[in-house]
Amino acid sequence: MQAPAVLSAVQLTGVSPALHAPVPLLASLPLQTVDPSAVLDLPAPIKALGAFLASTVFGGAVIYRYGGRLPAAVDASTASLPLSAVYGMLAYGLVSFLIAYGYTQLFRLGVGAPALTVLGAAVLGGGLLALAGVGYVVVGAWLAELTGFGDPWVGLLGVGLVGAIAVLVLPLVAGVAVWFGIAAVGIGGPVRRWIHADAAERRVDEH
Template sequence: MDPLLAPTTIVTAAAAGGQTGVVDPSAVAAAPAAVRAVAAFCLVAVVGGLLRWRAADVVDRAQATWTDSVLASLAYGLSTHAVLVFAGVYLANKFSTYRLFGGASGDAGLAFAVVLVGVAAALGFTVVGSTVADLAVGATATQGLLAGAAGAAALAAAPLSVGAVVWFGVVSLGIGGAVREWVHASVDAEPVAESSS
């Protein structure tokens, strides 16, 4: 579990009527810095490693695109975070009206949002860590992944208010380039398809 998800979890828990069994935001915020750091390192190392293993082309494209326009990548990444938070709040609200799982249906929407934000965080730190390590010392993909995980751990150990802001900035940079490329690829693909017919 991503230790810096407290702001997202608080928003979605509030939207779900304050009832959540997935994450207690105060427990995340009150966790010792070392526990948050280990959790962040493990999140990025495991999920980032899985992304490197199963979707290396996605990571490589994201790595190549975020440096093209850093401010645009940051804007697209922040927008992606907003969409993920909205989706979590929406799903938690919608699912909380159903009593399919004995009153815990709202937790399914919250859990979905937490998983998405965790994967986005792992991708963002993997991309930024790999790029910075590659530019600094010509590191391999594994060394870049570990650099990203170490960066996530350092931010998780920082005071929560500062660490969370920088955390979301780094993740936004890492995922923003890929999101920008995806959005513009769908727009650019339409004229090509129309001109070929």
């Protein structure tokens, strides 16, 4: 019974009413726009440049915001480098698990797959890069102190360059492992100290 009315609307306006239906912005994006394989196919120099920028930009933000806490973080990570590496990997695993869990919950709520792909990739990438930034700052500050420079910015740039060279010259898996491994050493000390601290100490660290 509604067909004549719909036809009249099309004839009068020249636009189908279906075109006015709301379409979520993220749902309209093709999955290929966030295809992870596109990053893997980039030339090695581009990936190395991206690795350097990621470590220095995120690390620089950490220095700017939390520079006063670097000495304590360096002490925590250098107290036991092997343990720091283990706890750093645990931090990566925990962040990835929490993001994957949130992804599955949103999927159960009916959020469209393209929207989840964009959101999940952005949150996962941002979370891992933020952790890496912390790690590179801590390792860089430690090496700057050992070499007598004392400036965490110099250490951050130096360690970021080392990580970028690893991505450039090593096979993909090995280069990524070295890049994240450097960050894991820097992250692990503060993470280990936070896990084993009591509630009062955690509240102090958060302020």
